[in-house]
Amino acid sequence: MSLLTDIQLPAVQLAAVSKSYPGAAGSVPVLREVSLGFSQRALTAVMGPSGSGKTTLLNCAAGLDRPDSGKVLLGDTDLAVCDERELTAVRRGRIGFVFQQFNLLPMLTAYENVALPLRLRRRSVKRDRVMEALREVGLADKADRRPAQLSGGQQQRVAIARTLVAEPEIVFADEPTGSLDRHSGRQIMDLLRAVVDRAGRTVVMVAHDPAVAACADRVVFLSDGKVVGRLDHPTADAVAARLSMWER
Numbered sequence: 001m002s003l004l005t006d007i008q009l010p011a012v013q014l015a016a017v018s019k020s021y022p023g024a025a026g027s028v029p030v031l032r033e034v035s036l037g038f039s040q041r042a043l044t045a046v047m048g049p050s051g052s053g054k055t056t057l058l059n060c061a062a063g064l065d066r067p068d069s070g071k072v073l074l075g076d077t078d079l080a081v082c083d084e085r086e087l088t089a090v091r092r093g094r095i096g097f098v099f100q101q102f103n104l105l106p107m108l109t110a111y112e113n114v115a116l117p118l119r120l121r122r123r124s125v126k127r128d129r130v131m132e133a134l135r136e137v138g139l140a141d142k143a144d145r146r147p148a149q150l151s152g153g154q155q156q157r158v159a160i161a162r163t164l165v166a167e168p169e170i171v172f173a174d175e176p177t178g179s180l181d182r183h184s185g186r187q188i189m190d191l192l193r194a195v196v197d198r199a200g201r202t203v204v205m206v207a208h209d210p211a212v213a214a215c216a217d218r219v220v221f222l223s224d225g226k227v228v229g230r231l232d233h234p235t236a237d238a239v240a241a242r243l244s245m246w247e248r
C-alpha cells in the first residue's frame with residue numbers, strides 16, 4: 001500500500017468549495033466551504049451518510065459540476081472558473097471518471113469502447129495502446145465482446161480501461177463497486193489498488209461499504225456538506241465505527 005508520507009502533493013485541491021441546489025423552501029446548501037486535497041498516487045475514499053454531498057463533491061472536483069464559490073485546482077487550473085469549452089478539454093484530457101453503471105456504449109465492442117476517448121480527442125488510435133489498457137484490466141482476450149456479452153465486473157473493468165487509456169492525472173469513481181456482487185467488487189478494488197500501486201496513478205472514489213473503503217489509503221468523511229473527519233490506512237472496523245458517529 002502507498003505510504004501517505006510519500007504522497008502529500010495533492011492532485012486536486014479544493015478550497016472553500018460551496019454548492020447549493022434549489023429546494024422547495026429556497027436554496028439548499030449541499031457543500032459548505034469544503035477544503036481538502038486529494039493526494040497524488042493514492043487511493044482516497046469519500047464516505048458519509050446518504051445526501052451528505054459525496055457525489056456533488058466528486059462532480060465539482062472532476063469538473064462535471066461547478067461550485068457556487070471556492071476553487072478547484074487541478075495543477076494550476078482552477079476548474080471553478082473554466083468556461084464549458086475549457087472544462088470539456090480538461091475532462092477529456094486530464095480527468096478520468098468511472099461510474100457505478102459503467103456507462104459503456106452497448107453497440108461498441110470492448111476495444112471500441114476503450115478507444116473512444118482517443119477518438120474524441122482526435123488522437124490517432126494506436127491499437128497497441130488500447131490493447132495495453134485492456135491487458136492492464138485483464139481483458140485483452142475479450143476485446144471483441146460487446147458489453148452485453150460481459151459480466152458486470154468485466155464491464156466495469158472495460159470502463160476502467162477506457163479511463164486509463166487517456167492517461168488522466170486523476171481518476172474519479174462514484175461507487176465503482178455499487179452495482180456488483182462482493183466477489184466482483186473485490187476484483188475491482190484489487191484493480192484500482194494496482195492502478196495506484198503499480199501504475200502510480202491517483203484515484204478518488206465514493207464508497208458506501210466500509211470493506212470497500214478499507215482498500216483506500218485514506219478515507220475522508222463528509223456529513224451535511226462538510227468534511228468531518230479523515231482516517232489514514234483504514235480498516236473496515238475503524239471506518240464503520242467512524243460512520244456510526246454521524247449516522248446515529
Ligand SMILES: Nc1ncnc2c1ncn2[C@@H]1O[C@H](COP(=O)(O)OP(=O)(O)OP(=O)(O)O)[C@@H](O)[C@H]1O
Pocket residue numbers: 021022030048049050051052053054055056057
Ligand atoms: N441536481 C440537483 N438538483 C437539486 N438537488 C440536488 C441535485 N443533486 C443533488 N442534490 C441534492 O443534494 C444533496 C446531496 O446529494 P449528493 O448526491 O451529493 O449526496 P450523496 O452523499 O452522494 O448521496 P447518496 O449517498 O445518497 O448518493 C441531496 O439532498 C440531493 O437531493
